[in-house]
Amino acid sequence: MKTLLKNGLKAGIPFGIVSIFLFLIGFNSTIADIILKFIKIDDKTVVFGLTSRPLALLMFMGVIGFWAGTNSGRKIKNKTSSVIILSTLAGLTHGVLVALVSYTIGSLSESGLKINTYLAAMLTQTIKLFLLDKTPLAGAVFMLIFLTIMGALGGLVSFSYDRANTRQKMVSGWKNLTVKINQQPVVRHIQTNPLTRYILYGLILICLIVVPLIAGSYWNYTIGTVGIYVLLGLGLNIIVGMSGLLVLGYVAFFAIGAYTVSLLTAPLPHHLMWNFWWTIPIAMLLAALAGILLGIPVLRMRGDYLAIVTLGFGEIIRILIKSDLLTSFTGGPKGVTAVGGPTLFGRPFSSEIDFVYLIFLAVLFAIFVTVRLQNSRVGRAWEAMREDETVSRAMGIDTLWQKLLAFAIGAALAGLAGVFFASRNQFTGPEDHSLMVSINVLSVVIVGGMGSIPGVIAGAFVLKGLPEILRELENYRVLTFGALLVIMMLVRPEGLIPPSRRKLDTNQDAVLDSKKQDERPE
Amino acid sequence: MKRLFSSINIRELLRPIGQLAIFSLGSAVILSAIVLLLALIMDKTAVGLGVLARFHVSLFTYTLVNLPQVLIDGLTIGFVYAAIALGYTMVYGVLEFINFAHSEIFAVGAFVGVEILIFLDGLGILSAVPNWAAFLILIGAILAGMLASGLLAVAVERVAYRPLRGASSRLVPLISAIGVSFFLQDAIRMTESLTTGQFNRIFPTFGNFDDRLKFGELPMGANMITLGVSIKSIIVIIAAVLMLVGLNYLVNATKIGKAIRAVAQDRTTANLMGINVNYIISFTFLVGGLLGGAAGVLYALKFTRIDPFVGFFPGLKAFTAAVLGGIGNITGALLGGIVLGMLETFAGSYLGVFTIGAAGTEYKDIFAFGILILVLIFRPQGLMGENVSQKA
Numbered sequence: 001m002k003t004l005l006k007n008g009l010k011a012g013i014p015f016g017i018v019s020i021f022l023f024l025i026g027f028n029s030t031i032a033d034i035i036l037k038f039i040k041i042d043d044k045t046v047v048f049g050l051t052s053r054p055l056a057l058l059m060f061m062g063v064i065g066f067w068a069g070t071n072s073g074r075k076i077k078n079k080t081s082s083v084i085i086l087s088t089l090a091g092l093t094h095g096v097l098v099a100l101v102s103y104t105i106g107s108l109s110e111s112g113l114k115i116n117t118y119l120a121a122m123l124t125q126t127i128k129l130f131l132l133d134k135t136p137l138a139g140a141v142f143m144l145i146f147l148t149i150m151g152a153l154g155g156l157v158s159f160s161y162d163r164a165n166t167r168q169k170m171v172s173g174w175k176n177l178t179v180k181i182n183q184q185p186v187v188r189h190i191q192t193n194p195l196t197r198y199i200l201y202g203l204i205l206i207c208l209i210v211v212p213l214i215a216g217s218y219w220n221y222t223i224g225t226v227g228i229y230v231l232l233g234l235g236l237n238i239i240v241g242m243s244g245l246l247v248l249g250y251v252a253f254f255a256i257g258a259y260t261v262s263l264l265t266a267p268l269p270h271h272l273m274w275n276f277w278w279t280i281p282i283a284m285l286l287a288a289l290a291g292i293l294l295g296i297p298v299l300r301m302r303g304d305y306l307a308i309v310t311l312g313f314g315e316i317i318r319i320l321i322k323s324d325l326l327t328s329f330t331g332g333p334k335g336v337t338a339v340g341g342p343t344l345f346g347r348p349f350s351s352e353i354d355f356v357y358l359i360f361l362a363v364l365f366a367i368f369v370t371v372r373l374q375n376s377r378v379g380r381a382w383e384a385m386r387e388d389e390t391v392s393r394a395m396g397i398d399t400l401w402q403k404l405l406a407f408a409i410g411a412a413l414a415g416l417a418g419v420f421f422a423s424r425n426q427f428t429g430p431e432d433h434s435l436m437v438s439i440n441v442l443s444v445v446i447v448g449g450m451g452s453i454p455g456v457i458a459g460a461f462v463l464k465g466l467p468e469i470l471r472e473l474e475n476y477r478v479l480t481f482g483a484l485l486v487i488m489m490l491v492r493p494e495g496l497i498p499p500s501r502r503k504l505d506t507n508q509d510a511v512l513d514s515k516k517q518d519e520r521p522e
Numbered sequence: 523m524k525r526l527f528s529s530i531n532i533r534e535l536l537r538p539i540g541q542l543a544i545f546s547l548g549s550a551v552i553l554s555a556i557v558l559l560l561a562l563i564m565d566k567t568a569v570g571l572g573v574l575a576r577f578h579v580s581l582f583t584y585t586l587v588n589l590p591q592v593l594i595d596g597l598t599i600g601f602v603y604a605a606i607a608l609g610y611t612m613v614y615g616v617l618e619f620i621n622f623a624h625s626e627i628f629a630v631g632a633f634v635g636v637e638i639l640i641f642l643d644g645l646g647i648l649s650a651v652p653n654w655a656a657f658l659i660l661i662g663a664i665l666a667g668m669l670a671s672g673l674l675a676v677a678v679e680r681v682a683y684r685p686l687r688g689a690s691s692r693l694v695p696l697i698s699a700i701g702v703s704f705f706l707q708d709a710i711r712m713t714e715s716l717t718t719g720q721f722n723r724i725f726p727t728f729g730n731f732d733d734r735l736k737f738g739e740l741p742m743g744a745n746m747i748t749l750g751v752s753i754k755s756i757i758v759i760i761a762a763v764l765m766l767v768g769l770n771y772l773v774n775a776t777k778i779g780k781a782i783r784a785v786a787q788d789r790t791t792a793n794l795m796g797i798n799v800n801y802i803i804s805f806t807f808l809v810g811g812l813l814g815g816a817a818g819v820l821y822a823l824k825f826t827r828i829d830p831f832v833g834f835f836p837g838l839k840a841f842t843a844a845v846l847g848g849i850g851n852i853t854g855a856l857l858g859g860i861v862l863g864m865l866e867t868f869a870g871s872y873l874g875v876f877t878i879g880a881a882g883t884e885y886k887d888i889f890a891f892g893i894l895i896l897v898l899i900f901r902p903q904g905l906m907g908e909n910v911s912q913k914a
Contacts, residue, residue: 024716025712025713025716026716240693246692246693246696297895297899298895298898298899300899300902301898301902305845305898305902307620308841308842308845308894308898309894309895309898311838312842312891312892312894312895313891313895315838315887315891316887316888316891316892319884319885319887319888320888322884323884323885323888324884439700442697442700443697443700446693446694446697447697450691450693476708476712478704478705478707478708478711479704479705479708479709479712481701481704482700482701482702482703482704482705482706482707482708483701483705484701485697485698485700485701485704486681486682486698486701486702486705488697488701489682489686489689489694489695489697489698489701490682490685490686490698493686493689493690493691493694494690
């Protein structure tokens with residue numbers, strides 16, 4: 001009984017702290033508004049004396065309370081009564097903590113104290129909402145009872161299903177289903193027919209053409225940003241994903257591309273006013289050259305040393321651009337304005353749509369290059385190098401040369417992305433090229449799945465597109481992004497869409513690992 | 523009493539002090555020699571003439587007169603870097619991964635310390651206290667910052683790194699660390715902007731920390747240059763030296779230190795020898811966090827202003843220092859921190875003079891990274907690192 005009590009407290013306290021934290025930063029009212037946006041609740045609805053906003057809040061709190069219950073119940077599986085007691089205790093602890101804080105703050109607010117001078121998010125309205133528009137005591141007690149019940153319910157559910165087993169069943173069921181579908185003669189016929197592939201590609205192409213026409217200029221801008229990150233991701237994918245070289249200064253090549261187009265086409269500081277199209281190959285060449293020049297000395301290093309040296313290189317480039325010495329050449333901290341854009345048959349690319357199409361073209365080109373490389377001798381050499389450098393060298397692969405090639409191609413793609421970035425914004429400055437860009441691109445590659453092309457696209461959408469969709473969470477954006485990265489690594493470290501060859505590998509590793517389990521300290 | 527003394531390993535207490543002295547003196551002497559030599563060479567060129575016109579002294583005298591101040595500043599920042607670098611290097615030694623979140627752990631320490639002081643200042647306590655009490659309060663703030671950072675580091679390890687141990691790719695924990703870093707940075711920003719409405723915090727002035735101890739004046743042309751060191755620099759140096767010695771003792775002369783070294787060498791075998799590996803790793807994070815937190819408060823004391831992104835640059839520099847010295851090597855981190863701090867301060871103070879103002883202070887970062895790249899090209903394992911091949 002005593003251990004049960006202890007475990008219940010232990011399970012409830014973290015959830016209580018999280019709930020209180022979310023309450024204190026005002027996250028709850030934001031979430032309630034979002035819920036209301038998706039689930040339309042009529043303003044006149046009254047359930048248990050609660051109107052629409054408190055109901056939405058209760059839905060959210062209910063999920064947390066439920067989670068507290070399932071989480072506590074998961075630890076012991078066999079005894080019904082102890083599971084229920086444990087989860088109820090956890091829910092009760094959770095509820096008591098939340099109720100205490102909300103009651104205190106609510107009654108302080110009632111007595112005329114302005115809480116938001118101490119805690120900026122604690123507007124009277126927000127506190128009222130959390131107390132479900134009731135008096136502090138009634139609201140707190142209601143919340144307490146509600147959370148306890150939700151905890152108990154969570155425990156019940158966790159008891160009634162065995163998590164690991166259910167998951168296994170779902171996975172194997174899905175697999176059986178796909179196998180069965182694949183064995184159907186019609187499906188096989190479609191699959192083996194080469195026409196299918198072309199039709200699929202055609203559909204994607206039509207989507208790519210149609211979507212920018214429908215979307216407004218804001219969404220086209222976002223799609224363009226995602227596209228630029230896909231380009232960057234594909235380039236870094238060659239370096240990190242395929243060849244296994246950890247590079248943290250990738251932004252340097254991006255900056256070189258952006259500054260090449262800026263300096264060659266802008267009226268200031270050089271008044272060269274070149275045609276945009278000529279700058280693309282030059283920017284790519286310069287970026288590739290920079291990649292080779294950086295690569296020759298540093299590629300002998302391995303792993304983390306390579307990471308920190310390239311990171312230093314990226315920072316050096318940014319500081320150089322900003323510095324007084326080069327201000328007359330690069331425009332200094334103020335950057336370069338009025339960067340020239342592309343023209344086609346005398347028509348300038350003015351709207352976002354034009355740029356979206358241009359970026360799509362570039363992405364398709366990059367995908368083509370990457371796919372061809374991946375299936376070539378070079379791609380296989382990179383993969384061998386990634387898996388084991390020493391062995392690949394023994395197999396006769398000139399590793400330095402292959403690394404340089406990977407560096408140069410990856411850098412050229414970053415240069416291309418830089419060109420589009422600068423000419424679309426008609427501006428480029430040193431702060432566009434901070435370390436954050438490198439880290440974002442690396443996250444895109446890893447979250448998507450190292451070495452996988454669809455993965456990179458998915459990663460760019462998730463990391464650059466999703467934050468735009470969740471505008472309401474503006475204040476919590478970086479916070480969510482960070483948490484998302486951690487959770488992603490915990491739940492699915494191989495990425496959203498891992499490459500097929502890699503998948504084979506990891507499965508084998510998993511088999512080996514399960515055998516080795518006993519040896520490994522955990 | 524005698525038994526107590528005999529149980530203390532005096533040699534391990536003295537050794538790091540000697541090392542610190544050698545590193546500080548060595549880098550000071552070498553850098554001074556280089557700068558003075560440059561000054562001698564350039565004395566008759568346009569650079570020397572420019573200085574002569576402006577300050578009415580030769581370039582050599584100018585350099586020489588400014589040298590003591592530069593050395594003290596370099597040493598102060600160098601020790602701060604060393605204290606942060608130790609956090610990186612210890613974690614790397616044990617787990618072989620870059621703890622990207624360490625810079626935010628440093629920042630949390632700084633914020634906790636400064637917030638406590640601001641709170642006390644708001645109560646009106648700080649302005650009235652005598653100097654000795656101010657000193658005690660500062661120590662209290664440092665301890666609070668240490669505690670917060672240490673516990674946070676342990677929590678981060680438990681939540682974000684431990685489940686990933688034995689992941690297929692080395693990049694997986696790295697990305698997780700980057701995620702934690704973002705999360706903490708924004709959590710600080712949000713907590714600050716929600717509770718105080720602003721996130722630039724100023725270290726309150728109290729006690730006599732801003733006073734300077736003067737020990738002489740040097741003539742430079744018509745002017746006199748005061749030689750002195752501010753009390754806060756002395757505090758930073760002493761606190762850092764104490765911590766570094768303590769850490770060295772902990773790792774090299776205690777039982778738990780032995781366990782840490784064993785885990786760093788071979789985790790599986792250490793486990794077989796009856797060492798609780800998880801506990802030791804948590805402990806390593808705790809120690810790294812404690813050092814980082816103290817460094818955070820010291821940094822705030824020295825530079826006064828902090829914001830949620832305060833951790834980024836010191837963290838980057840400290841990591842550079844750790845790599846420079848040979849990552850995973852505690853003595854190397856000390857050396858790397860001191861060398862980097864010195865280099866930076868020298869570059870910051872003299873680069874402008876030697877290039878007639880063409881290249882200003884902002885080049886000191888380029889200098890730091892450039893040196894790092896050069897060292898790694900010619901000595902990829904760092905200054906003191908052993909030549910071990912990386913585990914696949």
